[in-house]
Amino acid sequence: MSSRSNDQDSIQLTAFPKFKDGQVGCLLTAEDAQLLQGFLKQSRGKRSFRFQEVKLTRKANTLTALPTSSQFHGFFVLFWMGVALMLLKVAANNWRVYGSIWGKNEIVRLMMDKDVAVLGLTDLALCCSTGFGLLLQRAILSGFVRWNNLGWLIQNVWQAFYLGAVTWWSYHRDWPWTHTVFIMLHCLTMLMKQHSYASYNGYLSELYHTRETLKIRLGQLDPSHTGATSTANTTSTHDWNVEIADSKENDLRRRQRSFNLQNFAGSRETDQILSLIRTIDQGVHLEPDQVESFCRLIEQEINVLSEGLKGRCSQTDNYYPRNLTVKNFSDFISLPTLVYELEYPRTEKINWLYVAEKTAATFGIIVVMIAVSQSWIYPVVVHTVQMKEHGLTVQQRLREFPWVLSDLLFPFMMEYLLAFYVIWECVLNALAEITMFADREFYSDWWNSVSWDQFARDWNRPVHDFLFRHVYHSSIRAYRLSRVSASLITFLLSACVHELIMLCIFRRLRGYLLILQMSQLPLVALSRTSLMRDRHLLGNIFFWLGIFTAPSLLCSLYLII
Structure with a gap:
């Protein structure tokens, strides 16, 4: 979400000192008033710069950092043993029926x-x-x-x-x-x-x-x-001495002397800043010590801006x-x-053995995903296509909807977990190692989520960081939206992007994914009520029910209707 910056940092100051006839002096201008108002704004709180909401550090992924001494390491080993045995079973069946471990191989040809x-x-x-x-x-x-x-x-x-x-x-x-x-x-x-x-x-x-x-x-x-x-x-060549001739200007000079600009430079008191701003329209000229104090203010601002231009560089x-x-x-x-x-944050060298391990795992998991798609998903898809080719009405196809949904539940869940692992654990870690990128926290323990907002934060950390900085915070800063409204905008944008992908795949705009994603918002609100707030087991059960049914439900809707 891009917008114009409303920060005081973008003020343009192009004014030159003005001098009255027969006088030599420094006169504050309207542009200087804008600058002083910027100082006033800064004096009311700690100065902060945009785009520093996300902080990258040296972290490892949850599964990568899983030690062999962990009490749950055995489940991790069991999962991959189960995947290997399933792959062997599929290969054996294909060999027996088709004379090849790949079967008809439609997915690879596709x-x-x-x-x-x-x-x-x-x-x-x-x-x-x-x-x-x-x-x-x-x-x-x-x-x-x-x-x-x-x-x-x-x-x-x-x-x-x-x-x-x-x-x-x-x-x-x-x-x-x-x-x-x-x-x-x-x-x-x-x-x-x-x-x-x-x-x-x-x-x-x-x-x-x-x-x-x-x-x-x-x-x-x-x-x-x-x-x-x-x-x-x-x-x-100017002397910077103020020569005031008439009584009005002498009165202004006495009022200006009562305002100690040196104290203003040191403390930036709100009433002192406002007092100086009110005198600008009356043509106040500054004495040498006051010019020096005002220069120190500008120097301080220049130093602050220089720090902002450094970002997080250390x-x-x-x-x-x-x-x-x-x-x-x-x-x-x-x-x-x-x-x-x-x-x-960067690492000192590349561990090429680690890169080889993740690369091999990437291709190995892709083979498993092809096998699952070929054996359990592709036949169901072909069946739904044949129903449309044979001219079955929507009502007739809907009678098959429960069976299509049940046939896709387990294979889609398997593909969902494998797709997560191959992208966020294998591909991104291999790329991070090659580029010596030290922050490897591409996900957190999303499987322990008790609400959908926790899942949104932990499932895909790179996208979450982007949305958090450039959509959520930008909406609050640029458009002065509330946190609730900014959250709604963030969810809506994410849902629209996902729906665009479904549109490109199925060549039809149905809005099923958009509706399901936006339905997470009332579920998030429900998870924060007294009914669900401290019931983590129940929250995790509802979360897994959604993860287990949503992919197959979406695919079934697009295939049947």
Whole structure:
């Protein structure tokens, strides 16, 4: 969710000191009033910067960190032994019936017979085109466009075009569901990465612009800061002594002297700031000690903005705008994370044996998933397709709905668990090891969830971190939404994206997944009531009932209706 920044950091200060005829002095302007109001805002609370809600650390996945001495390690071993025995049983049956351990092999042919090369080239173009975000940020840094004015709009138009083009291409090529799922998931991943990169760097560009403008203002106020700006020399010959002629200005001068700007610089008291702001419209000129105090205020703000431009950097000097390089952008695109940071926790070396282990596990589990699909899911799908081809009405097909649902319950549950393991445990860990990415907490113990909001946090941590930073918090900051409204927006966006994937797979818009996902909200509210709050076992039972039935229910609905 991209929006214009409403932070005080984006204030433009372009005013120069003003001098009255026959006088030499420094006059605070309306732009300075805006700056002082920014100080007033900061004095009421601790200064914070956006896009720092998510903190990446050196953590391991729950299953990866499972020690062999754990009391539950045996169940982990039992699960994989059961998977191996099931695979042997399927292979033996296929050999007996078809003379091959792969059986009729329709799933493999579906994956390999059509447009494999085109799919690969499409994915390559998908990755290369993400470089648009880097070009836009370089243009913003060079001053061709401002993020808060036009930059955010250009980025969002590009993202809409990016998603629309990939969706249209998958329709145009009429790819099977295997190709469609891969390209759409990768497209959404790259889309989230681009959004995070653009939002964070766009925000930093506004901080950077404000800091550079403050440096110019500092050079105008104090000639000794010649390094801050080349225009500082234009004021280097001024004496900064105030000469007030008439009684009105003498009265203003006495009131101004009663305001100790040095105390303001040290304490930033609210009433003192407001007092200074009220005198600006009356043409108050500052004395040398007051100019010095005001300069110290600007210096403090420059230092604060410089800290903001560093982000969480502690090991490197990859500060903005040094990070706007092809190397840094390519590094982020390859990392198994969806939130952009100036610096990530990294490991010291690559354990290639670990990479080989996860790679072998990836291909092994894919074989198991193909076997499960071929033996238990594909025959049910073919049966539902034949019912439609034979002209059965919706009422007649609905009579078969309970049997289709029951036939798909166990194989879909198996595929669900295997898909989780192959993506979040094998693929992401292998990629993290190759890229030396240290934060491996791609999921938590979601199987112990007692509510759907806990499952949403623990099941897919990279996506959760993205939604938490760029949708939930951005909705609260930019649109001043309540936490409840921001949660609703986050759930709705997630549900719409999932429904888009179902639309691309089945070529029909039904909204079944959208409805089921949004139904989690009242279930979350129910889990927080006194009826369910402390009943963790009951909550976990309801959670597993949903996980067990939802995938097969969705597929049955799309196949039958």
